[in-house]
Amino acid sequence: MPSAAWAPRERRSAMTDSLHLAYGRHVLADIADTSADVLNDGEALARALTEAALAEGTTVLGTIRHAFEPAGVTVLLLLAESHVSLHTYPGEGRAFFDAFTCGVRCEPINIFRRFVDASSVGSYRIIHCERGDAGKR
Numbered sequence: 525m526p527s528a529a530w531a532p533r534e535r536r537s538a539m540t541d542s543l544h545l546a547y548g549r550h551v552l553a554d555i556a557d558t559s560a561d562v563l564n565d566g567e568a569l570a571r572a573l574t575e576a577a578l579a580e581g582t583t584v585l586g587t588i589r590h591a592f593e594p595a596g597v598t599v600l601l602l603l604a605e606s607h608v609s610l611h612t613y614p615g616e617g618r619a620f621f622d623a624f625t626c627g628v629r630c631e632p633i634n635i636f637r638r639f640v641d642a643s644s645v646g647s648y649r650i651i652h653c654e655r656g657d658a659g660k661r
Contacts, residue, residue, distance in 0.1 A: 597611075
């Protein structure tokens with residue numbers, strides 16, 4: 525039997541909460557026309573993503589940031605609700621954003637909008653996808 529250290533009460537109750545259904549919203553965004561300096565600043569991008577996710581009410585469990593040579597970064601936020609990721613290609617002025625949140629409490633599109641407001645990204649194209657079936661519960 526797992527000890528409390530393995531399964532904290534908050535996490536157990538969150539996973540059985542009706543807001544954490546086997547349902548969620550997924551937002552993907554193709555970003556273009558963005559400065560190489562913006563897309564290569566991993567610290568600023570991670571900060572903007574984290575602040576955007578927290579403002580939407582998600583629980584950030586961890587952050588991974590990796591800088592590539594000669595350029596480009598990947599930022600991954602592990603959320604209690606799922607994840608947010610960003611992969612940049614500064615030489616092409618492009619990036620790919622991905623956010624998925626389980627349940628109905630958080631809206632990943634709001635995370636993206638807050639990220640855009642906090643960053644100097646250029647144009648973008650958004651894809652929305654609902655996953656699972658909330659109606660089966």
